Each structure stands twice: as C-alpha cells, then as structure tokens.
Amino acid sequence: MPISPDTTAKLDDEELLTLVGQRDQVAFEAFYDRYERQAFSLAYRIIGERSAAEDTVQEGFLSIWKSGERYDSTRGSAGAWALGIVRNRAIDALRSRASRTPTLDSDDDGILESRPGEDRTDELAFRRETQREVQEVIAGLPDKQSKVIKLAFFGGFSQSEISEMLELPLGTVKGRMRLGLEKLRGGLSDEGKVTV
C-alpha cells in the first residue's frame, strides 16, 4: 500500500522495499535517495566511466523497482542487496565493454585503480574519514589477500579465473579470500565500526 512521503523517512530499508514491491513510487524514491551515491560510486569504481556508470545505476534501480518484492531479508541487508545488484550489472557492463572476460594488465591492479571523480563536495569529508579508516583495514591485509579480494569484487573475476591469472592453485585462492575476509571482518565491530 502506498504511503505518505512524510512517512518514508521513518521506514527502514526493508519496509521501503516492501512498498516498492507494491509499486509505491514515493517509497522507491526514498530508497533511491539513500543509496544513489554509494551505487554510483561503486559502479564508477568498477567501470571507470561516468556515463556507463550512470547507465548501470539506472538499470540496477529500475530492476529493483520492477522486482522489489524479490528481496529476501534472510539473505542480508536491503542496502547490500541493492548495491549487489548494481555491482553485478557493473561487472556485466565491464565485461560487455571489453567484449571478453576482463584480463589483467602487466600491473595486476591496473584495472582496479580507483578513478577519482571530478565532482566532490564538502559533505564527503566525514564519509572520507570513515572510508579512510576502512581503507586502512584493507590496506592492513597482506597483499596476496587484498589482491584476490579486489580482483573478485571490483574486477568481476571468478575464483577460477583468478587462479588461472595468478597461476595459483584454486585452493590457495579460496584460502586467501577466506583469510582476507575474516581479517577484514575481525577488524570491524558488530556495528561495522573500524576497531583498529
């Protein structure tokens, strides 16, 4: 059932998505507002081109609009679900643009470079601080672990592809992913705060 706009601010993500599943435009807009920047930033990080990143965000959120009822709260948070949709579409776009499976440059991290945007605002200061702290945690991982994690998450490579590219046994790739994620998880409190 649609709701009044004033009410949307009081609803959590899951409640908004329930309304989106009922084609409530106001609820969708509220949900979109909460994740637009994160979604765009993630897509841009993966694709590296603004207009393609925007296309990806648009496609992803339209998919959410049309399939909001498919969100399953037992499989993680609504925000993670939405960003996962955008991330998967960005990976698809990356592969499509390359017309092939992405490959590594001579510098393994070449395709993973962050591409700073030209549009920055002061309001990002606080978020950058939090981001910096998180980056410190990631930077604190051994290179071998952070590399396989970034290749998978931002590069869109499967564990088998990473195994081939890095000429490592599949079991080693799996192990590095697990150790890296466990350390990353261990460096965060249950509230998601960095505890280093």
Added chain:
Amino acid sequence: MSARSHESWKEQLPAYLLGALSPGEKADLEHHLGGCSECQAELNWLEPAKDRLVDEVEQIEPSPRLKSRVMAAVAADLAENPVPESAEAGEPAIAPPTPTAKRERRAWLDFGQLLRPAVLGAMAAMLFAGVVVGYAVNGGDGDSSPGGEPVVAQTLTSHSNVGNADAVMVMSGNSGTLKVAHLPKLKDGEVYQAWIQKGQSVTPTDSLFTPRRDGTATTSIPDLSDVNTVMVSAEPKGGSEQPTTAPIITFEIPS
C-alpha cells in the same frame, strides 16, 4: 543431496560473497544454504566484511540528472503499467504530463511582473539562455497512510541550470515538502525564500531556508490550496514581501 562435505561448501562462502562463483557453483551453494543453518550463520557473520569493501570505494557525486532519469523511467513504467485501481484511493496513479516549456515560461513571466526593474534584465537574459531546462510530474499516488489517515501524495521534480539546482516537491494533502539539491551558495545576508502563486498573485511564504554544506535543503510549504506555482528565490535575510531576484526553482502545481 550432494555428497560433498560440509567443509567444501563452507570454503565456497567467501567467493560467494565476493561474487566470484560461476553461475553453476552459485546455484549449488544457494541450494545448500537453504538447508544448512551453520553455513547460513557463517555467511551472515562474514557479510559485513564484504559491505566494508563498498565503503572502501571513494564516494563520487553522480550527475544531478541521474535521479531525474531514473524517476522518469519509473514514472514511464507506472504509466505503462498502472497500479491496479484496488490499490488506490481514488486519485490517479500518475498525474498527466504537463506541456512543460509553455507552462514553465508562463510561471516565470508571472513571477517577473513583480520583480524590481533591476532584476528584470537579468531574468530576461536567464530565460533567453534557457535557465529552466526541465520539468516533469513524476507521479501522483492516491493513498492512505499506514495509520489510515487519507493523504494524497504526489512528487514533482524541477531542474534548473542555475548552479545545477535540482528539486523535488513531495505533496501530501494540501501541504508540500520541497527538497532541493545543488543549490547555489548564498551571498552573506541572504536566505532562500519560497513563494506561492495563486492566479496572478504571488505571495511570500514563511519558508525561509539556507542550504546545508552539501547544497541540499528541505523546507515545507504548509498550504498549497489553490496554488498554481511554487517558486524559490534568493532574498535578503528575513525574507521579502516581494521577490527581488529571479526564481531558481519553479514548480507548477497540476490542477
């Protein structure tokens, strides 16, 4: 049921979280997860680590047009596939599109009649340059709040080239909430003021506001009864009785 060991499923969880499984591997693992509370618990524990990878991404401001594109596509989808009448409360799901350029220009001209002569030249130049480039009705949903209170919700968007200002007006009953992004910075001693137009009469509102550091602002328009147009302009602190600058945001309220 597969004879795979529990540990072999468990070791797939990090790759699953990172999106690094093949479609077949993913489907198999999701099937296993459906019946394995231990793996599900492990997955839930690891998930914040993946979420933090998103936090690692440098935050970049998208184009102000992106939201307009998304909401326009949603409105188009709603127009093509309207909400069933049983889900409504007597109001149209989508407000009919307005003939944008003509109506937008009329609102500006009406507003301009009240401006001080010194402002008119600048305003005319802005109009000539096409300052207001877009206007759309995103939708109007007849509605009841969860508590049963009848409301009418309608969302309008307006875009201006002046500092890339981008605004949404959410109407609920006779009141409206104006949310603006990318507002130009005010000069010292200035505030933004909302104006309402009824017929040919433009009157000030008490809605005075200054943008946040990120250029966003939210203000309320308490009474939109019989209002044709809502506008926002920069005014001296304390507000004005008559507008002294050209509006940077203009909403025409559908009748």
